[in-house]
Amino acid sequence: MPVAESESRPLSPTSVGHRPRLSHLRLLEAESIHIIREVASEFERPVMLYSIGKDSSVMLRLAQKAFCPGPIPFPLLHIDTGFKFREMLVFRDEMARSVGAELLVWRNEPAIAAGTNPIVLDTKRCCGLLKTQALLDALRHYKFDAAFGGARRDEEKSRAKERIYSFRDEAGQWDPKNQRPELWNLYNARIHPGQSIRVFPLSNWTEIDVWQYIHEEKIPVVDLYFAKERPMYVRGDALLPIEQDFVALPGEKPQSVKSRLRSLGCSPCTGAIRSDAQTIPDIIAELLSFRSSERANRVIDHDQEGSMEIKKREGYF
Amino acid sequence: MAAATLPGFSIHEFLREEREKDLLRFSTAGSVDDGKSTLIGRLLYDTQSVYEDQVRSIEGKGTTAPGQLDFALLTDGLRAEREQGITIDVAYRYFSTARRKFIIADTPGHEQYTRNMATGASTADAAVVLIDATKGVLVQSRRHAYIASLLRVRHVLVAVNKMDLVGFDEAAFRTSERDFAAVLDRIAEDTGTPVETTFVPVSALIGDNIVHRSRAMPWYGGPTLLQLLESVPASDEARFAPLRFPVQRVLRPDHTFRGFAGQIASGAVRHGDTVTIASSGRTATVNRIVTWNGDLAEAHAPLSVTLVLDQELDISRGDLIVAHDELPVLSKSIKASMVWMDQHPLDLRRRYLLKHTTRTVPAFVTSIDHRANIHTLSHEPAKTLEMNSIGVLNLSLLQPIAVDLYRANRSTGSFILIDPITNSTVAAGMITAASDRTQAATDRRSPVTAPERVARFGHRGGVLELIGPHTIIDQIERSLFDQGAITVRINHEAPSLTQPIVDAGLIALVVSATETNTLKALVETHEITVDSDDLHDAVSAVHRLLTKSGIFVSGKADHP
Ligand SMILES: Nc1nc2c(ncn2[C@@H]2O[C@H](COP(=O)(O)OP(=O)(O)O)[C@@H](O)[C@H]2O)c(=O)[nH]1
Numbered sequence: 059m060p061v062a063e064s065e066s067r068p069l070s071p072t073s074v075g076h077r078p079r080l081s082h083l084r085l086l087e088a089e090s091i092h093i094i095r096e097v098a099s100e101f102e103r104p105v106m107l108y109s110i111g112k113d114s115s116v117m118l119r120l121a122q123k124a125f126c127p128g129p130i131p132f133p134l135l136h137i138d139t140g141f142k143f144r145e146m147l148v149f150r151d152e153m154a155r156s157v158g159a160e161l162l163v164w165r166n167e168p169a170i171a172a173g174t175n176p177i178v179l180d181t182k183r184c185c186g187l188l189k190t191q192a193l194l195d196a197l198r199h200y201k202f203d204a205a206f207g208g209a210r211r212d213e214e215k216s217r218a219k220e221r222i223y224s225f226r227d228e229a230g231q232w233d234p235k236n237q238r239p240e241l242w243n244l245y246n247a248r249i250h251p252g253q254s255i256r257v258f259p260l261s262n263w264t265e266i267d268v269w270q271y272i273h274e275e276k277i278p279v280v281d282l283y284f285a286k287e288r289p290m291y292v293r294g295d296a297l298l299p300i301e302q303d304f305v306a307l308p309g310e311k312p313q314s315v316k317s318r319l320r321s322l323g324c325s326p327c328t329g330a331i332r333s334d335a336q337t338i339p340d341i342i343a344e345l346l347s348f349r350s351s352e353r354a355n356r357v358i359d360h361d362q363e364g365s366m367e368i369k370k371r372e373g374y375f
Numbered sequence: 376m377a378a379a380t381l382p383g384f385s386i387h388e389f390l391r392e393e394r395e396k397d398l399l400r401f402s403t404a405g406s407v408d409d410g411k412s413t414l415i416g417r418l419l420y421d422t423q424s425v426y427e428d429q430v431r432s433i434e435g436k437g438t439t440a441p442g443q444l445d446f447a448l449l450t451d452g453l454r455a456e457r458e459q460g461i462t463i464d465v466a467y468r469y470f471s472t473a474r475r476k477f478i479i480a481d482t483p484g485h486e487q488y489t490r491n492m493a494t495g496a497s498t499a500d501a502a503v504v505l506i507d508a509t510k511g512v513l514v515q516s517r518r519h520a521y522i523a524s525l526l527r528v529r530h531v532l533v534a535v536n537k538m539d540l541v542g543f544d545e546a547a548f549r550t551s552e553r554d555f556a557a558v559l560d561r562i563a564e565d566t567g568t569p570v571e572t573t574f575v576p577v578s579a580l581i582g583d584n585i586v587h588r589s590r591a592m593p594w595y596g597g598p599t600l601l602q603l604l605e606s607v608p609a610s611d612e613a614r615f616a617p618l619r620f621p622v623q624r625v626l627r628p629d630h631t632f633r634g635f636a637g638q639i640a641s642g643a644v645r646h647g648d649t650v651t652i653a654s655s656g657r658t659a660t661v662n663r664i665v666t667w668n669g670d671l672a673e674a675h676a677p678l679s680v681t682l683v684l685d686q687e688l689d690i691s692r693g694d695l696i697v698a699h700d701e702l703p704v705l706s707k708s709i710k711a712s713m714v715w716m717d718q719h720p721l722d723l724r725r726r727y728l729l730k731h732t733t734r735t736v737p738a739f740v741t742s743i744d745h746r747a748n749i750h751t752l753s754h755e756p757a758k759t760l761e762m763n764s765i766g767v768l769n770l771s772l773l774q775p776i777a778v779d780l781y782r783a784n785r786s787t788g789s790f791i792l793i794d795p796i797t798n799s800t801v802a803a804g805m806i807t808a809a810s811d812r813t814q815a816a817t818d819r820r821s822p823v824t825a826p827e828r829v830a831r832f833g834h835r836g837g838v839l840e841l842i843g844p845h846t847i848i849d850q851i852e853r854s855l856f857d858q859g860a861i862t863v864r865i866n867h868e869a870p871s872l873t874q875p876i877v878d879a880g881l882i883a884l885v886v887s888a889t890e891t892n893t894l895k896a897l898v899e900t901h902e903i904t905v906d907s908d909d910l911h912d913a914v915s916a917v918h919r920l921l922t923k924s925g926i927f928v929s930g931k932a933d934h935p
């Protein structure tokens with residue numbers, strides 16, 4: 059498993075006066091750990107959504123930190139759409155084993171068996187079945203009352219509106235116009251039976267913060283984030299990775315392209331980018347020079363104006 | 376941000392600089408249409424913090440003239456907001472400069488969303504208050520300045536916006552400056568919190584004096600808004616206050632380790648320090664400060680750590696570990712400034728849950744000193760507080776909490792109130808006084824009255840009859856106990872016992888255990904039958920019954 063490139067020091071507080079001032083990463087870390095511990099202490103059945111990506115990797119490390127030297131007191135849950143990259147699944151199992159956490163995997167088997175895919179259906183309905191429906195089914199099946207997610211407010215405009223504790227009704231839906239006020243770090247954890255919350259411990263982290271933290275803490279991440287020669291279908295500006303069930307257009311042939319993934323989703327809906335970034339500092343340098351947001355390479359978020367908000371109202375993370 | 380492509384850029388140098396950056400949280404506030412969202416959008420755009428695809432997605436949309444980007448669309452994230460052109464809820468935004476990382480809470484200006492404004496301000500080090508130069512100081516600006524001051528946001532940067540619409544005229548700026556300075560002085564008098572204020576003339580739409588200096592206002596020689604934001608000191612009061620460490624959780628992975636996990640709310644803790652458990656007054660020595668990255672010799676706010684003490688003291692979630700020589704006040708009777716945030720007004724007869732640090736206790740509001748009138752900045756008498764109103768209230772708690780005054784400590788001086796029926800967060804409170812004597816000023820020789828009992832127990836006397844499986848009855852008894860209710864369990868064959876129990880203000884649980892899978896509960900004329908498969912449901916149904924029938928005081932019981 060690839061480990062973040064070395065040449066890093068532990069996060070050191072910078073000194074101002076006689077009591078050192080904390081760096082922004084240390085502040086974010088302390089806030090996230092506080093959130094994770096609050097939820098673990100105030101809910102009966104919490105679970106941590108583990109999606110294998112960089113944000114999940116950071117969240118998992120923060121959970122380890124929160125309960126160290128003890129184990130993480132809740133299971134991890136992966137919603138497997140059946141379209142995840144093979145490397146992701148291998149990484150997932152290895153990660154859960156090395157962290158010593160219980161890993162639950164949930165698939166919407168009836169939908170997968172019925173051949174649900176984003177080409178036959180549109181991406182919106184495909185996500186609805188394989189992600190949102192699967193997630194809601196899993197939460198209900200295990201009776202989880204709190205689910206941690208690695209979403210960040212800087213990802214997308216409707217995410218910027220999320221509280222740290224995001225309340226969901228019995229059907230898992232979000233009511234953005236009627237959110238609980240959330241003051242200081244006093245979180246109101248009371249819910250009625252059947253209701254649940256989604257919790258976002260990384261709310262205040264940015265994409266660069268996440269990479270910097272991965273770098274400084276040497277957190278393992280999937281190899282797909284690093285540039286390599288990879289076979290790709292080139293369709294206009296888009297680079298489409300070849301995975302199981304890829305449907306090529308007539309006449310299309312794969313080419314070898316030095317590329318990487320900027321965010322990890324389902325293979326049919328995640329475009330790669332041309333890149334030379336082979337280390338984490340390379341990735342950070344590349345991000346700084348980028349002119350588009352990380353979700354621009356995701357097909358799913360802009361099929362419709364406000365599509366993320368609509369999905370979230372329906373129960374998506 | 377395009378720096379990475381510049382020659383001479385070194386990523387390792389960049390990472391080193393990043394490590395030194397601190398974090399400033401600020402909120403924005405002002406009246407509807409003052410231009411807050413536009414200003415934030417402009418701040419992000421001019422610091423290269425938005426991506427091209429985000430800019431493309433707003434081109435040609437919005438309310439601005441052709442060719443002029445409507446920057447508000449970058450921040451207004453909800454469909455209803457874009458459609459109605461107003462901000463409904465807080466949007467958090469992130470950007471950084473070479474000096475600092477910033478978290479912005481862009482808060483709604485409309486009166487009905489004031490609670491969301493308080494949410495944004497509660498964690499802010501600074502507030503940017505907007506004034507529309509064409510309109511002058513409006514009531515919303517006052518309200519927001521008032522809340523910022525109440526929540527002790529120390530630095531208020533006042534951006535007098537839309538200077539382009541008043542011909543960049545200095546006199547217009549000075550008028551707004553003079554009017555608002557007078558308002559701020561009176562607010563500071565009222566809340567007791569002086570704020571440091573700086574005024575800047577800006578045009579958010581054009582971008583003048585936001586990041587780039589305005590050429591149209593040569594009469595203004597001061598800093599731009601961004602320069603101000605970069606130089607405002609991040610609040611560091613917490614680091615220099617006495618140690619306060621609310622215990623979130625006891626970690627006990629095996630018999631060799633027992634540690635108390637929490638986030639240091641204020642102050643510092645060192646290996647070997649003597650600390651006190653606020654609730655019991657017992658002391659111990661700090662043996663270890665444990666973190667994943669290794670033990671620390673010293674840690675300070677706001678780090679999250681785990682403390683190991685040298686003695687086996689009775690400590691659990693909700694306890695506060697404090698500096699032994701600077702103790703908080705252990706109190707059941709507090710006075711607080713409160714912002715009411717719920718559509719149901721404050722009900723003096725009802726029991727609320729008060730969450731303070733990691734501890735939650737039942738509480739009553741016993742009286743209202745006054746309500747603040749934001750228009751006149753004066754105090755007026757009030758019988759209740761409605762949504763978005765602010766007042767000074769007295770509370771009586773059923774169990775003591777260890778508090779500091781909000782002015783000395785933002786963490787141990789603040790709390791929220793929760794409605795136990797709806798579960799809503801109904802109010803935010805900032806403690807202004809706390810007495811460590813829990814006795815009310817009643818005549819010590821007179822007999823104890825029913826209202827006094829109600830104030831202490833949180834309920835009046837009554838009979839709750841339960842017929843169902845004993846497991847669920849046990850669960851109900853426990854949940855009442857956990858809420859602080861005083862119950863006496865009686866076998867159904869001895870009903871004559873109930874009267875003295877009810878007279879003493881206690882709840883008599885008259886139980887008959889059955890083998891059925893339904894539970895029947897009766898209080899006076901009210902009766903419910905619930906399926907006992909779902910424990911949660913059954914327990915909350917019984918709690919609702921107790922509220923409906925007025926045993927949990929919520930309507931009928933007299934209150935002092
Ligand atoms: N002329 C001018 N118009 C502005 C300026 N700032 C904002 N506006 C306009 O004022 C209106 C309200 O702005 P918005 O940012 O939505 O206000 P908010 O309600 O405070 O968030 C919009 O039509 C903006 O384009 C400014 O500096 N000059």
Ligand SMILES: [Mg+2]
Pocket residue numbers: 411412413447451461462
């Ligand atoms: Mg707005």
